[in-house]
Amino acid sequence: MSFYSKSSFLQVHGVPTLSFVLLKPDSCFTNCYDPMDPNGNITVTFDIEQYTSDGYVARVTIQNFYQYRHVDKPGWRLGWIWSQKEVIWSMSGAFATQQGNCSSFKFQTPHSCNRDPDILDLMPDALPQNRSNDCCKGGILDAWAINPAKSFSSFEMKVGNLGGNSTGYKPLNLTLLAPGPGYTCSPVIDTDPTVSSVIGGRRQEQVYRTWKSTCTYSSYLASKTPVCCVSLSSFYNPAITTCPKCSCGCREADQSRKQCISQDTSPSDLVSDTDILKCTDHMCPLGIHWHIKNNFKDHWRVKLTISNFNFGRNYSNWNVLVQHPGFSQQITTYSFNSTVLPTIGVPDEVALFWGIDYYNDQLLQANENQVGSATTDILLRKEMGAFTLRNGWAFPRRIYFNGENCEMALPDTFPMLPNGSSRQNPPHYALLLILVYLTYKTVCFLF
Numbered sequence: 515m516s517f518y519s520k521s522s523f524l525q526v527h528g529v530p531t532l533s534f535v536l537l538k539p540d541s542c543f544t545n546c547y548d549p550m551d552p553n554g555n556i557t558v559t560f561d562i563e564q565y566t567s568d569g570y571v572a573r574v575t576i577q578n579f580y581q582y583r584h585v586d587k588p589g590w591r592l593g594w595i596w597s598q599k600e601v602i603w604s605m606s607g608a609f610a611t612q613q614g615n616c617s618s619f620k621f622q623t624p625h626s627c628n629r630d631p632d633i634l635d636l637m638p639d640a641l642p643q644n645r646s647n648d649c650c651k652g653g654i655l656d657a658w659a660i661n662p663a664k665s666f667s668s669f670e671m672k673v674g675n676l677g678g679n680s681t682g683y684k685p686l687n688l689t690l691l692a693p694g695p696g697y698t699c700s701p702v703i704d705t706d707p708t709v710s711s712v713i714g715g716r717r718q719e720q721v722y723r724t725w726k727s728t729c730t731y732s733s734y735l736a737s738k739t740p741v742c743c744v745s746l747s748s749f750y751n752p753a754i755t756t757c758p759k760c761s762c763g764c765r766e767a768d769q770s771r772k773q774c775i776s777q778d779t780s781p782s783d784l785v786s787d788t789d790i791l792k793c794t795d796h797m798c799p800l801g802i803h804w805h806i807k808n809n810f811k812d813h814w815r816v817k818l819t820i821s822n823f824n825f826g827r828n829y830s831n832w833n834v835l836v837q838h839p840g841f842s843q844q845i846t847t848y849s850f851n852s853t854v855l856p857t858i859g860v861p862d863e864v865a866l867f868w869g870i871d872y873y874n875d876q877l878l879q880a881n882e883n884q885v886g887s888a889t890t891d892i893l894l895r896k897e898m899g900a901f902t903l904r905n906g907w908a909f910p911r912r913i914y915f916n917g918e919n920c921e922m923a924l925p926d927t928f929p930m931l932p933n934g935s936s937r938q939n940p941p942h943y944a945l946l947l948i949l950v951y952l953t954y955k956t957v958c959f960l961f
């Protein structure tokens with residue numbers, strides 16, 4: 515389904531004023547941001563805690579401020595370019611992958627002499643002498659809205675080989691893989707020194723100097739193919755709206771790139787390969803299903819199911835974001851953890867769902883008999899006057915898995931109430947939904 519065919523659909527139905535969506539749909543680059551998490555970023559802070567005879571001691575903190583984008587295995591990887599001839603004498607809480615050429619240091623060997631150090635986190639089982647505060651998480655950072663206490667990581671480094679009186683030079687050209695590409699980091703800037711409280715909060719201490727850079731994610735830069743798609747069903751219509759065909763790739767065309775195996779083949783000897791999927795028409799590694807289950811007097815009930823079509827990949831700490839106007843009312847989630855996120859400038863409420871620890875926080879891989887899945891019922895209170903089963907209102911506007919947008923069929927294909935409007939003549943409301951959908955598809959172009 516191409517972008518242009520959706521747009522021409524709009525024009526057929528007489529909304530030519532919206533032809534702006536036709537403007538260069540591929541022109542999204544570094545300025546793209548997610549309207550549902552406009553302030554999301556990963557901030558890298560260098561706090562100069564101490565000056566030394568030839569440099570300084572810095573604490574570097576990587577803080578994930580993304581509401582629902584976590585840094586998954588194998589973890590973050592941070593790099594920069596030194597502006598002078600700095601070396602890292604020692605490091606705790608992380609390590610540089612290359613020592614580099616330290617041949618000019620005769621009496622003491624630095625930890626890294628590379629001009630462009632490449633830093634990785636230590637594992638949680640790191641030795642006590644290699645640790646620093648808040649370190650050693652294997653590079654994994656939780657999403658801010660899910661677990662702020664585990665959304666940051668710190669390490670300490672002693673930087674030297676500068677002149678005697680130096681107050682340090684900002685590192686240049688920060689790069690962050692978290693874990694894959696897609697992050698762009700701003701230049702490092704001087705900011706107000708970080709203040710911390712000691713003596714039970716009765717005294718404030720501040721570091722000598724603080725440098726900061728913010729790194730933002732763009733799925734266009736990451737140039738990922740979609741990873742998930744949405745299917746829909748309801749109690750009032752036996753029709754199921756399946757994932758759009760070829761949402762994440764086509765079975766026949768992409769055979770070289772993506773392998774899949776069908777039900778009757780045993781995946782036993784392929785299990786270790788992370789790229790093997792169960793064959794489907796959408797070829798997505800993940801599918802999300804929204805089923806409208808009941809319509810009560812004051813409440814309505816939805817069953818949300820997440821399926822993993824990978825034969826060799828578990829998703830730990832997964833999360834699913836759903837945009838739906840019904841979340842303006844109280845919701846009860848039975849088998850997932852959930853929260854409603856604050857949003858500004860987004861027309862509908864947004865709820866975030868994630869697994870319960872030790873129960874379904876891992877979305878397990880598929881096996882011969884079944885796909886891996888996690889499911890919950892959600893009970894929503896009705897907002898009288900807004901709630902309706904008509905025109906697809908009760909279906910989600912948008913769904914993300916781990917921060918990545920999931921492909922969804924156009925609203926005119928949603929299961930209709932019996933005697934609902936016909937396909938040839940979509941009601942205004944469905945048209946509005948399509949507009950909302952297209953506006954989001956192109957929102958980064960507008961900003």
Ligand SMILES: *[C@@H]1O[C@H](CO)[C@@H](O)[C@H](O)[C@H]1NC(C)=O
Nearest residue numbers: 553554555556557579580728
């Ligand atoms: C990074 O995120 C934090 C928390 O949302 C926000 O306060 C800060 O302004 C953001 N930084 C930038 C440069 O957007």
Ligand SMILES: *[C@@H]1O[C@H](CO)[C@@H](O)[C@H](O)[C@H]1NC(C)=O
Nearest residue numbers: 599614615616617618619627
């Ligand atoms: C290592 O550095 C020294 C001095 O900076 C230089 O003379 C030497 O050529 C370098 N060696 C390599 C292999 O780059």
Ligand SMILES: *[C@@H]1O[C@H](CO)[C@@H](O)[C@H](O)[C@H]1NC(C)=O
Nearest residue numbers: 605608609636640641643644
């Ligand atoms: C841990 O510390 C020891 C001694 O302080 C050092 O030799 C070793 O390389 C360090 N290991 C790591 C992984 O940083």
Ligand SMILES: *[C@@H]1O[C@H](CO)[C@@H](O)[C@H](O)[C@H]1NC(C)=O
Nearest residue numbers: 566567568676677678679680
């Ligand atoms: C530090 O700076 C002062 C004033 O600029 C200078 O007099 C002194 O020699 C410098 N010390 C070193 C070790 O460079």
Ligand SMILES: *[C@@H]1O[C@H](CO)[C@@H](O)[C@H](O)[C@H]1NC(C)=O
Nearest residue numbers: 594595596597630686687688
């Ligand atoms: C840093 O990045 C800028 C722009 O991307 C580039 O022009 C510059 O050469 C880079 N600096 C170094 C030291 O590589």
Ligand SMILES: *[C@@H]1O[C@H](CO)[C@@H](O)[C@H](O)[C@H]1NC(C)=O
Nearest residue numbers: 786825826827828876878879
């Ligand atoms: C996924 O989890 C299951 C159950 O814990 C485990 O048997 C399997 O090896 C895991 N798969 C991978 C690829 O780690």
Ligand SMILES: *[C@@H]1O[C@H](CO)[C@@H](O)[C@H](O)[C@H]1NC(C)=O
Nearest residue numbers: 660661850851852869870871
């Ligand atoms: C929900 O998530 C929070 C934060 O991750 C956690 O403390 C709490 O135990 C979770 N609740 C359940 C029922 O798992």
Ligand SMILES: *[C@@H]1O[C@H](CO)[C@@H](O)[C@H](O)[C@H]1NC(C)=O
Nearest residue numbers: 750930931932933934935936
């Ligand atoms: C549904 O449509 C049929 C034929 O158009 C009509 O006979 C029937 O009464 C309608 N049912 C409802 C509930 O509107």
